[in-house]
Amino acid sequence: MGCSNTATLLLSTLKTPPYSKPSAFRFLQPRKLYPNLLCLSGKPSITPLSCLPNSPTLREICRNHLPDHVLRRLEEVGYLVPTDVQMEALPILFSGNDCILHAQTGSGKTLTYLLLIFSLINPKRSAVQALIVVPTRELGMQVTKVARMLAVARHMDPELEHKSCTVMALLDGGMLRRHKSWLKAEPPTIVVATIGSLSQMLQKHIFKLDSMQVLVVDEVDFLFNSSKQVSSLRMLLTSYSSCNNRQTVFASASIPQHRRFIHDCIQQKWTKGDVVHVHVNRIKPMPACLRHRFVICGRKEKHQLLLSLLQSDLPKSGIIFVGEQSEKSKKAGKAPSTTLLIDFLRTSYDGSLEILLLEEDMNFNSRAASLSDVRQGDGYLLVSTDIAARGIDLPETTHIYNFDLPKTAVDYLHRAGRTGRMPFSDKKYTVTNIIVSEERFVLQRFENELMFNCEELTLEVPC
Numbered sequence: 328m329g330c331s332n333t334a335t336l337l338l339s340t341l342k343t344p345p346y347s348k349p350s351a352f353r354f355l356q357p358r359k360l361y362p363n364l365l366c367l368s369g370k371p372s373i374t375p376l377s378c379l380p381n382s383p384t385l386r387e388i389c390r391n392h393l394p395d396h397v398l399r400r401l402e403e404v405g406y407l408v409p410t411d412v413q414m415e416a417l418p419i420l421f422s423g424n425d426c427i428l429h430a431q432t433g434s435g436k437t438l439t440y441l442l443l444i445f446s447l448i449n450p451k452r453s454a455v456q457a458l459i460v461v462p463t464r465e466l467g468m469q470v471t472k473v474a475r476m477l478a479v480a481r482h483m484d485p486e487l488e489h490k491s492c493t494v495m496a497l498l499d500g501g502m503l504r505r506h507k508s509w510l511k512a513e514p515p516t517i518v519v520a521t522i523g524s525l526s527q528m529l530q531k532h533i534f535k536l537d538s539m540q541v542l543v544v545d546e547v548d549f550l551f552n553s554s555k556q557v558s559s560l561r562m563l564l565t566s567y568s569s570c571n572n573r574q575t576v577f578a579s580a581s582i583p584q585h586r587r588f589i590h591d592c593i594q595q596k597w598t599k600g601d602v603v604h605v606h607v608n609r610i611k612p613m614p615a616c617l618r619h620r621f622v623i624c625g626r627k628e629k630h631q632l633l634l635s636l637l638q639s640d641l642p643k644s645g646i647i648f649v650g651e652q653s654e655k656s657k658k659a660g661k662a663p664s665t666t667l668l669i670d671f672l673r674t675s676y677d678g679s680l681e682i683l684l685l686e687e688d689m690n691f692n693s694r695a696a697s698l699s700d701v702r703q704g705d706g707y708l709l710v711s712t713d714i715a716a717r718g719i720d721l722p723e724t725t726h727i728y729n730f731d732l733p734k735t736a737v738d739y740l741h742r743a744g745r746t747g748r749m750p751f752s753d754k755k756y757t758v759t760n761i762i763v764s765e766e767r768f769v770l771q772r773f774e775n776e777l778m779f780n781c782e783e784l785t786l787e788v789p790c
């Protein structure tokens with residue numbers, strides 16, 4: 328495209344909230360309702376707790392709880408300094424408490440709960456000792472990869488040298504028959520599962536939870552909100568296992584109505600009564616490294632505008648979020664917006680990034696292929712629906728584009744959080760919303776709810 332596009336930043340009414348003090352501290356806030364309940368809440372801080380002078384290393388926090396070979400493995404892969412959520416939550420988890428990990432996207436919740444698991448499992452025992460429940464196959468594959476990365480640590484004790492812990496991914500779209508034989512022959516130490524596949528195994532009594540010491544539910548708010556998954560999840564939490572026999576961890580960057588949720592956890596016996604709510608960056612849920620912008624245009628100009636943005640931003644890698652196709656549009660036989668956008672980009676985009684698609688309607692193999700291409704390539708533009716919005720960790724992503732606005736503020740938070748996933752980097756990452764003028768008030772609502780500021784960007788639309 329030969330036309331120039333000059334980006335001019337307009338309107339930057341930065342909100343300066345009274346809480347943005349550059350101090351980092353924590354406080355204990357006992358709840359009236361549950362005197363035993365601890366709520367650890369880190370106030371927003373410019374300096375992360377983990378970067379303050381004299382803050383402990385990850386090894387120091389984990390020293391008396393993790394075997395030495397796992398500690399060494401952590402350092403080999405570069406996990407030296409704890410993130411804030413790791414620093415706050417690990418001592419609580421190691422002391423045996425159930426925990427609700429409530430911290431920003433990209434803050435390191437996965438490693439937090441995995442370190443608890445590795446502190447408790449005994450590789451000599453042939454039984455499933457930890458279960459991690461995730462909402463999607465893609466997130467399950469990612470968590471499995473991190474768990475296996477820790478599991479390859481070689482034991483120094485010659486008796487245990489060849490007895491490393493095993494990690495099974497029991498995910499929708501997998502080969503359940505093969506898993507069945509594996510579970511019967513030699514149960515894995517850790518299972519990462521989607522609720523559908525797990526429930527099938529539990530119903531057929533192929534899989535028992537008698538020896539489970541840790542149960543983790545990742546993206547817990549999403550699972551409780553999903554009409555397809557919630558009843559199986561409740562069964563897992565109460566009928567198939569008892570909170571007294573296990574340590575329970577719920578994790579998410581968003582737990583709307585968290586007091587209500589904690590109340591339910593205790594009442595329904597999903598957790599023990601002294602569950603601790605670790606709430607990091609309580610008042611500022613959106614990572615500070617994200618810069619948010621919006622561009623207003625007509626509906627028909629969106630494709631061209633996205634192209635102009637890609638040409639001026641030059642992302643290293645980016646994710647373009649598109650809304651799900653409505654049932655009405657499907658029935659009318661129309662092509663989904665994802666297909667239209669992919670076709671447009673493949674013919675008009677002349678940059679170096681690979682254009683890839685990820686959406687729910689693709690079969691599991693194509694979905695896996697897209698993600699593996701994303702991880703192996705030199706740079707990508709991933710066009711996706713909200714299936715990529717939760718948990719997916721692609722640290723190379725520098726730009727997020729909301730080609731269609733998400734439905735809720737929580738969805739916005741998770742989409743935006745697919746970038747800015749380098750805990751100790753001081754780089755800035757960009758989230759851009761391409762909206763029509765009537766959507767401005769929706770975006771404003773998200774800004775108010777999530778306490779961030781979105782700047783307007785005016786582009787000279789190409790002729």
Ligand SMILES: Nc1ncnc2c1ncn2[C@@H]1O[C@H](COP(=O)(O)OP(=O)(O)OP(=O)(O)O)[C@@H](O)[C@H]1O
Binds near residue numbers: 407
């Ligand atoms: N202590 C650490 N040091 C360096 N990098 C870390 C550390 N802990 C986690 N990370 C990295 O931070 C990135 C984000 O971690 P993770 O995927 O656990 O985030 P999360 O809190 O689960 O985010 P989300 O809510 O979006 O799922 C990962 O790439 C991970 O490898």
